[in-house]
Amino acid sequence: xRGRFQGSVAVIVRDNAKAVKVMNALRRLRVQPIWVTDxxxxxxxxxxxxxxREEGLKPQGRFKTFYLEDYSSPDCLALQLALSLSPPKxxxxxxxxxxxxxxxxxxxxxxxxxxxxxxxADLSAFEDDCRKVVECLGEGRRLAFYIGYRPExxxxxxxxxxxxxxxxxxxxxxxxxxxxxxxxxxxxxxxxALKIYFKAIxxxx
Numbered sequence: 001x002r003g004r005f006q007g008s009v010a011v012i013v014r015d016n017a018k019a020v021k022v023m024n025a026l027r028r029l030r031v032q033p034i035w036v037t038d039x040x041x042x043x044x045x046x047x048x049x050x051x052x053r054e055e056g057l058k059p060q061g062r063f064k065t066f067y068l069e070d071y072s073s074p075d076c077l078a079l080q081l082a083l084s085l086s087p088p089k090x091x092x093x094x095x096x097x098x099x100x101x102x103x104x105x106x107x108x109x110x111x112x113x114x115x116x117x118x119x120x121a122d123l124s125a126f127e128d129d130c131r132k133v134v135e136c137l138g139e140g141r142r143l144a145f146y147i148g149y150r151p152e153x154x155x156x157x158x159x160x161x162x163x164x165x166x167x168x169x170x171x172x173x174x175x176x177x178x179x180x181x182x183x184x185x186x187x188x189x190x191x192x193a194l195k196i197y198f199k200a201i202x203x204x205x
Contacts, residue, residue, distance in 0.1 A: 011035045018052065093141050095200070103189045
């Protein structure tokens, strides 16, 4: 799948192992980075860069720089960077919309910006990703889970586990109303998760 923000992010890191970890984390968020080893090689299309203070890179005025040392993990850096590429909005909310079924369709929405959509084959993989998003982006934001209701055991198990993991979060079940809009590049599960989110905000839930 073609990355969002194609060519707008540069990874200016000489250490091969560090660069690969950062680039993989960005690609998981559909941000397609460019890898260079010096500032001179950064294309004019770049809006944001990742660098390491240990390598002595000096900040450049024409792009925003994220430093590896400022984040607990490459995944956390990638989440913050991806959010910075979205339209700026006041820090307010972190919503996780979920469509249960054979796969979990999930949409992560931060301050009204759809940060990522994904389909999970098992609950543990979703819980791991969700934990990273909440840990990295949840501070200072209201956390809410919107779950499409189906008369299936997976819905009740999911709601129970989320209540246990995030006791202070809002958790709401919304009816699954069947077919909705189609978005290019997204699976049916991801589309369903977005539909649940848009239903929630349209009803001011």
